[in-house]
Structures are given as C-alpha cells and as structure tokens.
Amino acid sequence: MAESPSVANPDANSTVSRKRRKIDPDSPTRILAETGPTRWRTQAEQQIYSSKLMGALRHIRRPDSGGHAAVRDAADRVLAISARGKTRWSRAILTNRLSLRLAHINRKHKKAAKPSAGKSRPRKPAVLQKKLPPVQSKVKVLSRLVPGCRKVSLPNLLEETTDYIAALEMQVKAMTFITGLLNAGQNFTSS
Amino acid sequence: MEPNVEAVQPQFRSGISGAKIVFDDIRGLIPDPPETDGTSFTALLELPPPQAVELLVKEDFPAKTMPLPIFPSNIALIDRASMFSVFASADNPPDRTNIFSASSSVKQEPLESEYHRNSSSPAVSDQSLKSIKRKEREKKNMQVKESTKKSKKVVANEASDGSGEQLPYVHVRARRGQATDSHSLAERARREKINARMKLLQDLVPGCNKISGTAMVLDEIINHVQALQRQVEFLSMRVAAVNPRIDFNFDALLAVDSESSIDNSYLGLFPPSIWPEGQTNGSRQQQPWLIDGLHLPSMGRVDNSSNFITPENSLLSYDSPANSASLHSSQLKIEL
Numbered sequence: 001m002a003e004s005p006s007v008a009n010p011d012a013n014s015t016v017s018r019k020r021r022k023i024d025p026d027s028p029t030r031i032l033a034e035t036g037p038t039r040w041r042t043q044a045e046q047q048i049y050s051s052k053l054m055g056a057l058r059h060i061r062r063p064d065s066g067g068h069a070a071v072r073d074a075a076d077r078v079l080a081i082s083a084r085g086k087t088r089w090s091r092a093i094l095t096n097r098l099s100l101r102l103a104h105i106n107r108k109h110k111k112a113a114k115p116s117a118g119k120s121r122p123r124k125p126a127v128l129q130k131k132l133p134p135v136q137s138k139v140k141v142l143s144r145l146v147p148g149c150r151k152v153s154l155p156n157l158l159e160e161t162t163d164y165i166a167a168l169e170m171q172v173k174a175m176t177f178i179t180g181l182l183n184a185g186q187n188f189t190s191s
Numbered sequence: 192m193e194p195n196v197e198a199v200q201p202q203f204r205s206g207i208s209g210a211k212i213v214f215d216d217i218r219g220l221i222p223d224p225p226e227t228d229g230t231s232f233t234a235l236l237e238l239p240p241p242q243a244v245e246l247l248v249k250e251d252f253p254a255k256t257m258p259l260p261i262f263p264s265n266i267a268l269i270d271r272a273s274m275f276s277v278f279a280s281a282d283n284p285p286d287r288t289n290i291f292s293a294s295s296s297v298k299q300e301p302l303e304s305e306y307h308r309n310s311s312s313p314a315v316s317d318q319s320l321k322s323i324k325r326k327e328r329e330k331k332n333m334q335v336k337e338s339t340k341k342s343k344k345v346v347a348n349e350a351s352d353g354s355g356e357q358l359p360y361v362h363v364r365a366r367r368g369q370a371t372d373s374h375s376l377a378e379r380a381r382r383e384k385i386n387a388r389m390k391l392l393q394d395l396v397p398g399c400n401k402i403s404g405t406a407m408v409l410d411e412i413i414n415h416v417q418a419l420q421r422q423v424e425f426l427s428m429r430v431a432a433v434n435p436r437i438d439f440n441f442d443a444l445l446a447v448d449s450e451s452s453i454d455n456s457y458l459g460l461f462p463p464s465i466w467p468e469g470q471t472n473g474s475r476q477q478q479p480w481l482i483d484g485l486h487l488p489s490m491g492r493v494d495n496s497s498n499f500i501t502p503e504n505s506l507l508s509y510d511s512p513a514n515s516a517s518l519h520s521s522q523l524k525i526e527l
Binding site: 057067068069070071072075076134135138139141142145146154155158159161162164165166168169171172175176178179182183186 | 412419423432
C-alpha cells in the first residue's frame with residue numbers, strides 16, 4: 001500500500017499524543033475515545049490523517065487520470081485507513097478502491113469517446129411503486145450515499161452514518177488545512 | 192417437583208452418555224434410610240436438591256427402579272440437568288410465559304409455580320431447599336432465555352428491565368397501557384434502538400435538533416452528507432489544481448525513508464484552528480510536545496511543500512540545525 005511507509009511514524013506521533021492525554025492505558029475513557037464517532041474530533045486524528053494524506057498525495061502519478069478524481073480517491077482511501085477497519089464504510093472503501101478506480105478511468109475514456117447518457121445501471125421504469133413510505137425511500141437514498149451500506153439494516157445504517165459524517169467533517173477540515181498549506185507554500189516558492 | 196423429577200429421569204437415561212456411570216457413583220452416595228426429621232436436615236442440605244427431594248418424598252423412593260439422576264454436588268452437572276429438564280418437561284409453557292409476557296403480574300407466576308411445586312414436598316419445607324430449587328429454576332430459566340429466545344428479545348428484556356430484585360431473572364416491565372406480546376416487545380426494542388441512533392445523528396448534524404419527525408431529520412442528514420461529499424470534491428479539485436505546479440514526484444531523486452520525517456515536520460506545524468498565522472508561533476507554543484516524538488534521522492528527502500517550512504524548521508529547534516541547513520541547500524538546487 002502506498003501509505004505504508006508513512007504509517008509507522010505518524011503512529012508513533014499519535015502514541016505520543018495519546019500518552020500525553022490518557023492517564024491509564026485501559027481506562028474506559030480511552031476506549032471510548034478510540035471507538036465511536038467522537039474519535040474523529042480529536043486533534044490527533046486530524047494530524048494522523050493529514051500526514052497520511054500528504055504521504056499519499058506524493059505517490060499520485062502525474063495527472064494521467066483526471067487530476068482531482070485521483071486526489072479525491074486518495075483522500076477517501078486515507079480516511080478509510082484512519083478508521084482502522086472498525087466501520088463498514090471504511091472497509092467498503094478500501095475493498096472497492098481498485099474496481100472503482102478502473103471503472104472510473106474506463107468511464108472517463110468512454111466519455112471522451114462517446115457521450116453516454118444516464119447512469120451506468122439502467123433503471124427499470126415499469127417497477128410497481130410499492131415503497132411509498134417516504135421514510136423508507138429516504139433510508140434507501142442514505143444507504144446509497146454511505147459507501148458499502150446498501151443492504152444494511154436500519155440501526156446499523158444509522159450508526160455507520162454517524163461515524164461517516166464525523167469522519168467526513170474531519171476530512172474536510174484536514175483538507176482545507178492542507179490546501180492552505182500547499183497554497184501558502186506555492187506562493188512562497190513562486191514569490 | 193415430581194413432574195420435574197420424573198421428566199428429568201428419562202432425559203438422563205437417553206441423553207447423557209456418561210450419566211450411567213454417574214448414577215452408579217451416586218447410588219453409592221445415598222445414605223441409608225434417611226430420616227426426614229430435623230436432625231438430618233443438615234444432611235439433606237448437603238445433598239444436591241433433586242436427591243434431597245427424592246429423599247423427602249418417600250413414597251417415590253421405592254417406586255423407582257433406578258435412583259433419580261442425582262449428581263455429585265457438581266455445579267456443571269446440575270446446570271446441565273436443569274437445561275435438559277427444560278427441554279423435556281412440561282415446565283416449558285410456564286417458562287415461556289415467563290419470558291414473553293411482560294406485565295408485572297406474570298412475574299408472580301414463576302414464583303408461585305415454584306412454590307406450588309415445592310409444596311408437594313411435605314413437612315420439611317425448608318426455605319433453603321426452596322431457595323436452592325429456585326436458583327436451579329432460575330438458572331434453567333436463564334438458559335431457556337439464552338437458548339430459545341432470539342437475541343432481540345434478550346436485548347428487550349435487558350434493556351427494559353424493571354427491578355432486578357434478588358432473582359437473576361430479567362423481567363420486562365411493560366409500561367402502562369402498552370401491549371405485552373412478543374411481537375410488540377421486539378418492535379419496541381427495535382424502535383428504541385433506532386431512536387437512540389437517530390438522536391445521536393441529530394446531535395451530529397447541525398440544525399437537526401429543532402426538527403421533529405423522522406422523515407425531516409433523515410432529509411437533513413442526507414443533505415448534510417451530500418454537502419460534505421461535495422466539499423471534499425471541491426477541496427480535492429483545489430489540491431489537484433495546486434498539484435501540477437508542485438512536482439510531488441521526488442522519489443527518483445531522494446531516499447524514501449525520510450519521507451516520514453517530513454511528515455513529522457508537517458505535524459509540528461499543524462495547529463488545527465488557526466493555520467495561516469499560527470504556523471511559526473502557534474506551532475511552537477501549542478504543540479511543543481510534538482517535537483519530542485519527531486525523529487529526523489536524515490533530512491535528505493525534500494519536498495516542495497517543505498520549501499516554505501524550512502524557514503520555520505530553522506526556527507523550531509529540531510535535533511540538529513545542520514539538517515535543516517542541508518535541507519535549505521538541497522532544495523534550492525532541486526526546486527522547480
């Protein structure tokens with residue numbers, strides 16, 4: 001994995017930060033801080049994520065596949081890694097990476113050749129509208145949004161959504177930060 | 192106790208393979224004609240309960256060709272016995288009503304049924320003996336609960352447990368005016384789980400606290416997730432826009448090992464809130480402790496992103512100022 005060399009030291013960093021914070025290795029507060037959606041709020045997580053993201057960004061090939069898609073994929077992948085495999089969406093992101101990326105590249109090539117209309121999966125228009133309850137349809141929409149959660153029961157889906165939202169917020173914060181860094185760095189070098 | 196005892200017997204003849212050996216062993220344990228008066232009460236207490244009951248109920252004793260499947264005072268065997276007795280005996284219906292009915296009045300029923308059975312044993316109605324049997328029954332009930340119930344109902348029982356009392360029963364106490372059959376119990380447990388998670392989500396998504404109604408809250412959640420994903424897209428576009436100007440591909444030039452050291456140097460400068468201004472000052476003040484964890488074996492690897500931090504590198508005293516000096520010179524050469 002591209003991020004593996006940079007995994008070791010950021011973890012060391014995180015343990016330093018964690019040692020500073022916790023009093024007792026097995027205290028329930030620490031366990032609570034490590035699981036559940038609140039763990040995304042900690043500074044340590046953001047730093048881990050940022051460092052891994054910088055490492056991943058370095059390994060992006062020069063834009064042969066659409067530039068921002070590769071960055072987005074790298075960001076999502078790093079986010080999934082930071083989740084440490086405890087949530088369903090993170091595992092789905094990591095396992096789907098290769099196939100999605102290939103599909104994306106193929107789609108881009110196809111789009112350049114021939115404009116395709118509509119989505120990749122054709123919808124059957126003649127399906128009887130049985131699921132009219134609005135709650136159910138919204139649940140379906142939500143399950144499509146969260147990666148890897150299409151056939152998940154409702155309480156688990158809600159739990160995954162909680163963690164996913166917290167992780168996304170952290171991702172946005174970290175990426176804003178990194179963008180600022182890069183822009184400032186760029187300005188520094190160019191000036 | 193008799194139906195239970197009788198039911199237990201055939202189970203043990205057929206069920207447990209090694210039970211026969213146990214029977215023979217235990218037969219030797221039975222003392223010769225026991226008296227049921229108070230003097231041997233303590234002796235009775237030492238025996239495992241089924242045997243004690245059998246001894247008490249004297250008319251049964253000669254009728255049985257084989258002694259009751261009594262165990263040595265081995266807790267494991269007692270548990271197993273109680274488990275088998277559950278599946279065989281006519282106790283099942285009353286036990287099931289234990290589990291599935293949720294009103295408090297039903298809770299009395301198992302106790303009453305116990306007492307009913309216990310009352311069959313005459314005269315020496317020892318409280319301790321009853322308590323032993325009750326504990327057996329409780330264990331059996333607990334195991335029935337574990338084995339026959341779906342997990343949902345267990346959750347329901349444990350979640351809405353009323354008062355624990357001294358019994359290890361897990362009683363479900365229905366609220367006033369609510370249905371008490373199994374389906375609505377499971378439904379209620381499921382709904383409670385869902386509502387708890389929704390509440391967590393409402394706290395997470397800003398502006399959801401005032402909205403009531405699942406559909407609207409779900410709408411808000413969906414909007415929030417979509418907005419966040421769009422933000423990530425935009426940010427990735429910005430990063431990609433910055434990216435071509437900066438050549439990240441320095442692998443060919445420099446060693447890969449020290450890539451992590453560069454990461455650590457980034458970490459030294461990550462004040463999360465105020466990033467533009469606080470890069471030098473804030474990082475020094477807010478996170479001085481990060482520097483302890485940083486290893487800078489060799490700052491050979493240079494990245495253009497580090498171009499702007501090398502002035503700060505020299506300001507922040509790392510391991511060796513010589514490293515940062517070499518960094519300066521090397522990147523001046525390599526810089527685009």
